[in-house]
Amino acid sequence: MYQSKKILLLGSGELGKEVIIEAQRLGVETIAVDRYEHAPAMQVAHRSYVIDMLDAERVREIVEKEQPDLIVPEIEAIATSELVKLEEEGFQVIPTARAAKLTMDREGIRRLAAETLQLPTAKYQFADTYEEFVQGAKEIGFPCVIKPLMSSSGKGQSVCRSEEQLEECWKIAMEGGRVQNGRVIIEEFIRFDSEITLLTVRTVNGTLFCPPIGHIQKDGDYIESWQPHYMTEKQIQEAKRIAQTITEELGGYGLFGVELFLSGDQVYFSEVSPRPHDTGLVTLATQNLSEFALHVRAILGFPIPEITLVTPGASRPLKSTEELNEYTISGLGEALAVPNTQVRVFGKPVTKVGRRVAVTLSSADTVEKARENAKLALDYLRIQKA
Secondary structure, eight states: OOOOOEEEEEOOSHHHHHHHHHHHHTTOEEEEEESSTTOGGGGTSSEEEEOOTTOHHHHHHHHHHHOOSEEEEOSSOSOHHHHHHHHHTTOOBSSOHHHHHHTTSHHHHHHIIIIISOOOOOOEEEESSHHHHHHHHHHHOSSEEEEESSOSTTTTOEEEOSGGGHHHHHHHHHHHSSSTTOOEEEEEOOOOSEEEEEEEEEETTEEEEOOOEEEEEETTEEEEEEEOOOOOHHHHHHHHHHHHHHHHHHOSSEEEEEEEEEETTEEEEEEEESSOOGGGGGHHHHBSSOHHHHHHHHHTTOOOOOOOBOSOEEEEEEEOSSOBSSEEEEOHHHHHTSTTEEEEEOOOSSBOTTOEEEEEEEEOSSHHHHHHHHHHHHHHOEEEEO
């Protein structure tokens, strides 16, 4: 009987779904966990569980029951202190329990990058109370960027342009954070030329980098990404230096999404996710190995000879503008008629305002044409009440 490895995925969204598919292609047994039923990765996993992943006892209960070879976090909001304990007991957490814990909130990773590793970042302050928040914003100066320490897909983020907006921005952060009445970070507003994701893969045969992915964000969530994004040789070398420094410190094997700002020749570290990144969905259409295939190969300890850009490409997520318990997506035929274009429907059971439910992926001879086609395909798609 074939003895496969077993992975336990904590978080089962659209990125996790692709991870599960890639794992199964290599004969891996897969278990998907999330806080709601019928999450995308659950639809393709061998087994699934619905729990509050911030509940340490429930996380431990499932780990001890399943005895996975690898525990693979797909989101930040997990009982990471319990993962540290489980790792000490011999379970393998991807990339490491420390990395999962540090990147769960923005304070740990920002202090590590700026204060310990001395990487270039925006100026920042932290605040627990509204009074501290007001003081911190005045010290950083306006405009400034406000983020809850823990959130997903940009929820709770805003740009505060004046003292008059302080109360509103505080309210947005409190409502958008995963932990209510939580701590916030106030960041200097960097006037950048562009922002990129440098997908960085730590493997048995060293650290590799994907060609840079450009992206546009709105309210902290991406609305478009493309690959490759043009960078000067000086920018590329500095970006790789920053990405290698932070990922070496976090350790372990796997793919990391390193977010950076480009401002002239200066490259600033923004954030890092120790897992596939939403802007990296574009790699499903551009590379010889997608970010998901790279992540799975790396965490299983397999070598990755090279990462090749096969064609320029672009992605555009379809987001809901309302809450629907039953919905359909129309326009798929028209979208798929756009040349060299794919549509991935995530299969999320319900919609929420701003929630991604599908993505268009286009390739072309140039980035510009790919971006145009991805937008054209997206324009055909409509979310409708069933």
